[in-house]
Amino acid sequence: MTQTAAERPVNEPTPRRQRADIKARTLRTDRWWLNPALTFAALMSFLVYGFWAIFDQSYFADPYIAPFSAPCLATSCPEGARFLGLAPFGDWYTLPPGLLILGLPAGFRLTCYYYRKSYYRSFWLSPPACGVGEPHKKYSGETRFPLIMQNVHRYFFYGAILIGLILTYDAVLAFRDKDGNWGHVGLGAIILLVNAILIMAYTISCHSCRHITAGRLNHFSRHPLRYKMWTFVSKLNAKHQQLAWVSMFSVMIADLYVRLVAKGIIAFPFA
Amino acid sequence: MGYKAKFRVWRGEAGEGALEDFVVEVNEGEVVLDVIHRLQATQAPDLAVRWNCKAGKCGSCSMEINGKPRLGCMARMSTFTEEETITVTPMRTFPVIKDLVTDVSFNYEKAREIPSFTPPKGVAPGEYRMQQVDVERSQEFRKCIECFMCNNVCHVIRDHEENKQAFAGPRFLMRIAELDMHPYDVEDRQNSAQDEHGLGYCNITKCCTEVCPEHIKITDNALIPMKERVVDRRYDPLVWLGNKIFRRTKEKTPKA
Incomplete structure (x- = not known):
């Protein structure tokens, strides 16, 4: 049977097609604001702590070095704190040593796919929560400068791997006593080691890492080793959000701990 | 009761x-x-x-x-x-x-704008041979029941109706990712995802994943991998250099 579409009489206006006229910004009844508010508070506390830590000079309590100041690359660093004994930045560099390297981990977290979600939601309210209207009139996302620069993430990932390895090296060196003998296990060494593991786990679980291992391939079967790596990274990647938070707090705790030991505030045996 | x-x-x-x-x-x-x-x-x-x-x-x-x-x-x-x-x-x-x-016809219009599966020349249907691991990733996206709740919740078009022209929405960016990951698809999906379907508008706030009734990891498994593929193609000088030095062709090479 042939179907014929019923034609609209010429003089009848086309029905207007519009969205439901609902003025409320959201009809959600749960506490949707709680999550972005907590995220905002947590990220702000990290920023404030980081700012203080950069300018705090007590970053070395032999054999511990505070993660926010590692690697120490300036001549102003105490002898034992220097990375591999090197001080490529000479006397002329008088600013805090942390400033030299913090750009890498900071850039890594700033362009991280998870942190992007969290600060777009909690700082920029774009959107604050799902189904809640955002306050901005225009939106162009990551299509143009400056947000198109988020695509640089993988380069920060390369840098973050380097920093992660250095933190691991520092954590291993922490298993020595004040005279440099191995086998000394202080609470600080354990804290630094746990922190290094969490930082590495967060770094490796990165979406860019997942892409580099094998995500960019269409034929896993032709690259069995890379496929194995991808499978491993994918498992970690599912926990990227949790690792981002845990490693953020662990690095703050580890950093604060070393500074408190350096200041003499924490002074019990096996500190 | x-x-x-x-x-x-x-x-x-x-x-x-x-x-x-x-x-x-x-x-x-x-x-x-x-x-x-x-x-x-x-x-x-x-x-x-x-x-x-x-x-x-x-x-x-x-x-x-x-x-x-x-x-x-x-x-x-x-x-x-x-x-x-x-x-x-x-x-x-x-x-x-x-x-x-x-009226969800927006979604059907967007679906039509995506070129369908394009096998390489000279390979007839029935001659496709691929391993399960190669198609597994795309199969997750085939669970989609097209309820369009991801496109509905996405703030890019929910809060900014003017973006509807430029943005295909998570459902169809996922479709593009599905085809781009397909071992036998040779169409250029990466440039068109960015230029014609508005992948850059996505700011990965994951509401699409939150509302998906099929629990498809739209953001982690489709949108972000697609963004990374676009970075390879458009924004990464090292990949560009590697392609030049090793004379990698842009065309995908489907072999069993």
Whole structure:
């Protein structure tokens, strides 16, 4: 049977097609604001702590070095704190040593796919929560400068791997006593080691890492080793959000701990 | 045990309308769609609602329940308290035809803009040979039931209607990712994802993943991998250099 579409009489206006006229910004009844508010508070506390830590000079309590100041690359660093004994930045560099390297981990977290979600939601309210209207009139996302620069993430990932390895090296060196003998296990060494593991786990679980291992391939079967790596990274990647938070707090705790030991505030045996 | 629930349902045509209050009976084991049907049967015979399978597999009864996009047939009444008022509205991003029924043709238009699966020349259907591991990733995206709740919740078009022209929405960016990851597809999906389908608009706030009734990891497994592929193609000087030095062709090479 042939179907014929019923034609609209010429003089009848086309029905207007519009969205439901609902003025409320959201009809959600749960506490949707709680999550972005907590995220905002947590990220702000990290920023404030980081700012203080950069300018705090007590970053070395032999054999511990505070993660926010590692690697120490300036001549102003105490002898034992220097990375591999090197001080490529000479006397002329008088600013805090942390400033030299913090750009890498900071850039890594700033362009991280998870942190992007969290600060777009909690700082920029774009959107604050799902189904809640955002306050901005225009939106162009990551299509143009400056947000198109988020695509640089993988380069920060390369840098973050380097920093992660250095933190691991520092954590291993922490298993020595004040005279440099191995086998000394202080609470600080354990804290630094746990922190290094969490930082590495967060770094490796990165979406860019997942892409580099094998995500960019269409034929896993032709690259069995890379496929194995991808499978491993994918498992970690599912926990990227949790690792981002845990490693953020662990690095703050580890950093604060070393500074408190350096200041003499924490002074019990096996500190 | 049954009780009387307070419902507020948006009623209107072509955009104009208002929330209407109802008190309606609810019995044990029911879902929101059952209650909407009871409203139709007892108090509002002209209430329009689109539905079909009642099993969360056809994607017809997408609506917003207390402001959250949900399938009416999968929203259990037992998850609400007996005292609370349940607000049911049509999907906000799409124009309303009547009551809870929206015109979702935006999605069909966007679907048509994506070139279909394009095998290499000289390979006939029936000659495709691929390993399970090579197609596994794309198979997750095939679970999509096209309820369009991801496109509805995405703030890029939900809060900015003017972006509808430029942005295909998570559902169709996922479709592009599915084809781009296919071992036998040779069409250039990466440039078009960025230039024609608005992948750059996505700011990965993951609402699409949150509302997906099939629990597809849209953001982590489709949108971000697609963004990374676009970076390879457009923004990474090292990849560009590597392609030049090792004379990698841009064309995908499907071999079994």
